[in-house]
Amino acid sequence: MATQRRRTQRAAPLVVVMGVSGSGKTTIGERLAEELRVPYAEADVFHPPENVDKMADGAPLDDADRIPWLDGIGDWLAGHATTGGVVSCSALKRSYRDRLAEAAPSAYFVHLNGSFELIAHRLADRRDHFMPARLLRSQFADLEPLGEDESGAAIPIDGTVGETVALALDALPS
Template sequence: MATQRRRTRRTAPLVVVMGVSGSGKTTIGERLAGELGVPYAEADDFHPPENVAKMADGEPLDDADRVPWLDGIGDWLAHHATTGGVVSCSALKRSYRDRLAEAAPSAYFVHLSGSFELIAHRLADRKDHFMPPRLLRTQFADLEPLGEDERGASVPIEGTVEETTALARDALPS
């Protein structure tokens, strides 16, 4: 069992675990929050029903669809800025991350990165999720890697869940 690391209110990190669908955002986000002793939120829970229905029908969301979703996540981040927290969110485009960072400037982005083939294989094995595997190409097309001026780090996902969680934890600023 992993050792729980508790942080004080002043040092608790505010983390956005980002990446394309199937990269492990929920799994790594939940584990990271548990290890850090901070609350966790799943960005999928912030989608309005119209967005979920659109994705379930195989239609990619457009930027206008994402505005209320991103604002809800930004509000959650801002609310947890002093206590810390981890939220999983695709945050594929720089403009999305900028919107989140505007709401919570201390947010740190951990990009779970892997190859299209690896993630497509993971999605093929996933059951009961509204995001169909056929939309993965649109996610990779939209993905803008973290810029050098953004607060964040890229973490490879080829290892085990434990290894990826450790890499994500170690990537956080001290």
């Protein structure tokens, strides 16, 4: 199996699956961690209750709200630097990714990249999540694509989950 071969040829990577809400971070992150045989963490669990309440009320988080959240994710990444791991985290802004990379310099960012229309359609079908679809525009406005000097790759999400995971695996550094 091709993914099996890729797994045995690489050291356990440290991956941040990033993108706007509804891009598939959790689904792809879980599958990627399974394929890589490393632990997985959902960044939403690192939000303090105040952040969850704010988003549930339809208010976007500001940078100050995100600092303790990013530091918790950074701590998780740093704690898995030698064993590898995958965490899903929006990481929309360069400053957020820089903060995560400062905590875990070997982190590799997989940006799940899709159109506003595709992701809005996905969010409309989603139930029982604290992130309302009406905040999607603010997420796209905040999104800063990966810079050429950042460790990572943009992966299109218009295919199947399996195709997206395969593209992500292929993008990981050797």
